[in-house]
Amino acid sequence: MPGSRVRIKALDYVIFFFALIIIGLISAQTYIGGGGTPEIAITGADGQWIYPLDSEATVHVPGPLGDTVVAIRDGAVEVLSSPCREKTCVKTGKVSKPGQWIACLPNKVFVAVRGRRNEQPDAISQ
């Protein structure tokens, strides 16, 4: 019908939401882990460090009270020492599973294991 408005049909909406659901599922899978080498994100008062879980590293994270020492080894991460009073973070021990975390509130240090290594690709081909 020349001149008539575009009629969007019911099935168009169905397809749109179908596509949206697929995108949602892939996004959820991407951002909430599910495969890949887990990574460790160490957030300090003035920066963030990201290590793959299978790396070996000792990180001195500066905070308002001093350095919190975080060690990554044998596929787990733990806080070795902390200048805070309670030492809750040291007592937490080792964590290794995605979603687990260690926090030191007084020294503003947050250590979390995440589901996937956060490599940023340079580009995608068209």
Next chain:
Amino acid sequence: MRSANNPVGSPPQTQSIVALAAAVCLFLASIEYIIPKPLPFLRIGLANLPLLLALDLFPTLQFFLLLGLKILGQALIQGSLFSITFLFSLCGSLASGAVMLAARRALRGSTSLIGISILGALASNLVQLVLARYLVFGRSAWLIAPPFLLVGLISSGVLGFLAQIYRDRSTWLRKMFPDMERPAGR
């Protein structure tokens, strides 16, 4: 192009229509190429417009001929004919063409070109992501999946909308394909 030997076995008129549609693809690919993109995967997919219209109007063989010409033309414009990008474009376009044609035939009349376009873009983008996953980036390829797919959803919806408008309003199309409104096409 009214030659005696007829490689695609169709009337000469259909052949010249395929050539014309391919030329429009080439033109739109160059328009798309000169539009600056903030990120490499943010693209519009303008060159797919003639394909959307061809879904109803061309027989299967001519549709895939047009698809092949579009892939080739696009690669020439972008200068990616002998790069890995071409593989992505080839596989993505073939997947999207097959899905769109199948969906159009199966759902004939119950969707507009918007739904078909969205399905095509989804197919193309998923295939390209799988290729990126296994050929280039590894698992981290999925990290770009959400924005890539979302942009594809929006741009394909807009493109389908434009194609539908053109399909509804073009008098030229009606002149070239007088029986296009008949519900049972090929």
